[in-house]
Structures are given as C-alpha cells and as structure tokens.
Amino acid sequence: MSTGADELAIELNEVTRRMGGEYILRGINLEVAPGRLVVLRGSNGTGKTTLLRLLATRLRPASGRALVFGHDLTREAAAARARLGLLTVLGGSFPLLTGRENLELATTLAPRRLGEASPAGTAHSNGPQARTVTADGEASHLAALARVGLEHAAGKLVRTYSSGMKKRLGLARLLLLDPDLWLLDEPYAALDDSGKRLMDECVAAAKARGRTVFMASHESDRDHLGPDAVIELKDGILRVFGA
Amino acid sequence: MNDLIAALTVARKDFRQELRSRATTVATLFFSAITLVMMAFGLGRDPDLMRSAAPGVLWVALAFAGVIAAAQSFQADLEEGAFEQLLLLPASRAAIYLGKLTASWLYLFVLGVLMLPIALGLYGASAPTGTWWLLGLVLLLGTLGLAMIATFYAGLTANLQAREALLPVLMFPVIVPIMLGAVRATEAALMGGADVPLALSWVQLLAGFDLVYLVVCASIFHFVVDD
Numbered sequence: 001m002s003t004g005a006d007e008l009a010i011e012l013n014e015v016t017r018r019m020g021g022e023y024i025l026r027g028i029n030l031e032v033a034p035g036r037l038v039v040l041r042g043s044n045g046t047g048k049t050t051l052l053r054l055l056a057t058r059l060r061p062a063s064g065r066a067l068v069f070g071h072d073l074t075r076e077a078a079a080a081r082a083r084l085g086l087l088t089v090l091g092g093s094f095p096l097l098t099g100r101e102n103l104e105l106a107t108t109l110a111p112r113r114l115g116e117a118s119p120a121g122t123a124h125s126n127g128p129q130a131r132t133v134t135a136d137g138e139a140s141h142l143a144a145l146a147r148v149g150l151e152h153a154a155g156k157l158v159r160t161y162s163s164g165m166k167k168r169l170g171l172a173r174l175l176l177l178d179p180d181l182w183l184l185d186e187p188y189a190a191l192d193d194s195g196k197r198l199m200d201e202c203v204a205a206a207k208a209r210g211r212t213v214f215m216a217s218h219e220s221d222r223d224h225l226g227p228d229a230v231i232e233l234k235d236g237i238l239r240v241f242g243a
Numbered sequence: 244m245n246d247l248i249a250a251l252t253v254a255r256k257d258f259r260q261e262l263r264s265r266a267t268t269v270a271t272l273f274f275s276a277i278t279l280v281m282m283a284f285g286l287g288r289d290p291d292l293m294r295s296a297a298p299g300v301l302w303v304a305l306a307f308a309g310v311i312a313a314a315q316s317f318q319a320d321l322e323e324g325a326f327e328q329l330l331l332l333p334a335s336r337a338a339i340y341l342g343k344l345t346a347s348w349l350y351l352f353v354l355g356v357l358m359l360p361i362a363l364g365l366y367g368a369s370a371p372t373g374t375w376w377l378l379g380l381v382l383l384l385g386t387l388g389l390a391m392i393a394t395f396y397a398g399l400t401a402n403l404q405a406r407e408a409l410l411p412v413l414m415f416p417v418i419v420p421i422m423l424g425a426v427r428a429t430e431a432a433l434m435g436g437a438d439v440p441l442a443l444s445w446v447q448l449l450a451g452f453d454l455v456y457l458v459v460c461a462s463i464f465h466f467v468v469d470d
Binding site: 056057058059060077078081082084085086088090091092093094095096097101105106108109110157158166170173 | 263320327328470
C-alpha cells in the first residue's frame with residue numbers, strides 16, 4: 001500500500017496498544033495512500049475497533065508513531081480530527097435529539113464540507129479549502145437524510161429509530177461532513193439489503209471523490225467494491241492480502 | 244471553529260435533552276425537597292437552631308442536586324457512543340466543557356431559586372427586604388462553583404463502573420471552599436443590615452474561587468475526556 005506519495009492518509013510505524021494489561025496491537029506497520037479503499041478483516045476481539053479508535057484519536061498508541069495526513073495522532077490530534085470521520089457500530093447519535101438535530105449539531109461544530117449530500121449533489125475537489133461550501137444548512141441536512149432514506153424520520157427522536165436507521169443517520173453525518181478519511185467500523189452491521197447497497201454506493205462515491213476509506217468489516221461478499229487492499233488483523237499483527 | 248458557538252451548541256443540546264427526558268428535573272427537585280424536609284425533622288423543634296441551619300441545609304441539598312445533574316448529563320451523552328462522536332468533531336475540549344457547564348449551571352441556579360423560599364419557609368427564616376439581590380448573587384456564584392466541579396468530575400468518572408459512588412467522593416472535598424463561601428454569604432445576607440458588607444466579602448471570595456476553578460477545569464478537561 002505504500003505509494004511514495006508526499007502525504008500518506010495513514011502512516012503507522014510499530015504502533016502498539018494495550019487494553020487491560022494485554023497487548024491488543026503489537027507493532028502495527030501500515031501505510032495507506034490518499035484515495036484508497038482498505039478493508040480490515042479479523043475475528044471478533046482481534047483489535048479492529050481498537051485500531052479504528054486509535055486512528056480516530058480516541059485512543060493513544062502505547063508506543064510507536066501514528067500519523068493521519070501527516071498529523072501525529074498524539075501531538076496533533078485536533079488537526080487530525082479535522083480531516084477524519086468515524087462511523088461506529090451503533091451510529092453515535094444522541095438518542096434524545098431528532099435525526100435533523102443530530103446533523104445540525106455536527107455541522108455546527110465541524111467545518112461545513114458538504115460532499116455528496118449537498119443539495120445540488122455536487123462533488124467537490126480535493127483539499128479542505130476547496131470543499132468549504134456555503135450551501136443552505138437546512139436543505140443540506142434534509143438532503144443528507146433523504147440520501148440515506150430517513151427523510152420521513154427527520155423530526156423523530158433517535159431513540160425511536162431502529163438499529164439500521166441509527167446506522168443510516170451516522171452515514172448521513174459522514175456524508176455531510178465528508179472528511180478526507182472515512183473510518184468505518186462494521187458499516188454493514190444492522191443494515192438491511194437496501195442499506196447495504198446504499199453503504200456500497202456511498203463508499204464508492206467517497207472513493208471517487210478522492211476520499212480515503214478504511215473499513216473494518218466481516219462482510220466478505222462486499223468485495224465487489226474493489227478494495228485496493230484487504231488486510232487482516234490477527235494476534236495484534238497485520239497481514240496484507242492484496243495491494 | 245468559534246469556541247463560543249461550540250459551547251452554546253453543546254449547552255443547547257443538553258437543554259433539549261433535559262426538556263425531553265426530564266430525568267434530571269424530576270430527580271433533583273424531589274431529592275432537594277426531600278433533603279430539606281428530612282433535615283428539618285432531624286434538627287428538632289428549636290426555632291433558633293432551625294433558622295441558623297437553613298443556609299447550610301440549602302447548600303447541602305444543592306450540592307447533592309449538582310452531583311445528580313452532572314452525572315445525568317454525561318449519562319445521557321454516553322448512550323450509543325454519542326459523546327465519543329461529539330469528541331471526534333473538531334471542537335475544543337474547553338468549549339465542550341463550558342457548554343456542559345452552562346447547562347448544568349443554569350439548571351442548578353433555577354433549582355436554587357426554587358429551593359431558597361422553600362428552605363426559608365421550612366426553617367422559619369426570612370430574608371430582610373432589599374437583600375434578595377444579594378441572595379440571587381450568592382446563588383448565581385455558588386451554583387456556578389458547584390456546577391463547575393460537578394461537571395469536571397462527572398466527565399472524569401463517566402466511563403467508570405462505580406461512577407455513582409466515586410463522583411461525590413471525589414467532588415465533595417473539592418467543593419469545600421465553595422460551600423463555605425456560599426453558606427457564609429447566605430447567612431450574612433439573611434441577617435441583612437450591618438452584615439451586608441460581610442456577605443459581599445464572602446461573595447468576592449466565592450467569585451475568586453469560581454474564577455480559579457473555571458480556568459483550571461477548562462484548561463485540563465482534555466485530560467479528562469481524552470485517552
């Protein structure tokens with residue numbers, strides 16, 4: 001996966017992480033160039049979520065060097081956070097806010113970088129500056145909800161949503177913020193067939209827009225997405241299957 | 244990202260959540276009222292003792308309410324990983340802290356405004372005419388101090404299994420200066436007349452503690468919520 005590009009989307013060098021006194025990640029080395037789609041596989045409990053949370057700056061490496069777009073995840077976590085987004089298994093939305101309010105919260109606290117979900121449906125060129133847009137916020141929130149099939153539930157509290165709807169709402173937030181690095185933790189979990197197709201479309205569109213997608217997934221039947229690499233995490237060590 | 248907008252956004256979120264669940268409102272209102280009533284029973288029938296105990300009992304009830312309000316605020320956020328998602332957005336940790344503090348503070352202040360006349364009525368105390376503004380100021384600064392420390396420690400213990408037990412254990416020793424200032428200022432304000440300057444000096448001390456705690460808590464909140 002090493003491309004020799006000036007700035008790698010992900011660069012991990014001998015990264016370790018302990019959880020409860022046990023090493024979950026043992027000297028992870030990984031380089032992912034911008035615009036690539038990488039699928040991470042591994043059995044339950046092998047550390048896939050730990051690795052994703054580490055990349056998302058929620059966990060610090062115990063040792064080693066971890067960079068996202070050149071930003072050190074320990075010393076420059078805020079700069080790294082501005083360029084990444086994480087879709088968690090549960091969707092990560094506030095249950096006592098409506099779907100639309102959850103999106104409003106995210107777009108108020110994060111730079112307005114509307115990609116596929118912008119009302120005009122326009123994709124934006126690479127780079128944070130180029131993707132700052134001034135589209136009407138309300139319309140963009142509704143557009144994002146419509147894109148994931150939640151327009152009918154925009155005003156309902158998230159606690160009334162099903163698991164699949166919560167996952168779709170998390171996807172809508174990702175579409176709105178459209179970060180340079182998409183971190184997806186089991187993105188197909190809880191989704192029905194149409195939801196899985198939607199996820200495929202959004203991942204493919206993100207890649208087409210030049211975003212980097214790093215996805216932990218058990219769904220081996222989604223290989224038609226054409227990942228640039230499939231890697232496996234086993235016993236805290238990465239193995240690469242294709243690049 | 245404008246930190247002020249971020250803080251107000253987080254505060255508005257907390258208000259919305261509370262308006263919909265009313266979990267904190269119900270718990271703290273009843274808990275504070277019950278504390279006032281139980282302490283009144285415990286103190287006996289001596290009217291002088293009752294009157295002199297009123298400020299202390301009021302602030303103890305508000306301190307317990309502060310624990311419940313702050314813990315509930317984080318509990319609502321932790322469901323389904325929403326707080327983690329909030330922390331992934333590029334808003335500063337200080338802004339997130341100030342947002343949660345604003346919601347807890349205003350909530351606790353309103354509770355204090357409701358509990359003050361109840362405490363005075365139950366304990367046979369009264370506020371001299373012209374000192375309500377001073378009592379309001381004491382409530383404003385005292386509840387700010389309680390909310391600051393409660394919010395900080397609620398964030399610290401949010402992910403721990405024994406958070407209900409740990410939060411008051413960690414918080415109460417730290418709020419001693421706030422409690423001391425608030426109780427003494429309330430006592431002096433209730434005396435009125437020549438004691439008003441004394442009340443104002445306690446208010447100044449309270450404001451000083453608040454400022455120190457605000458700067459410290461906002462500055463180190465990232466240690467609390469980040470790995």
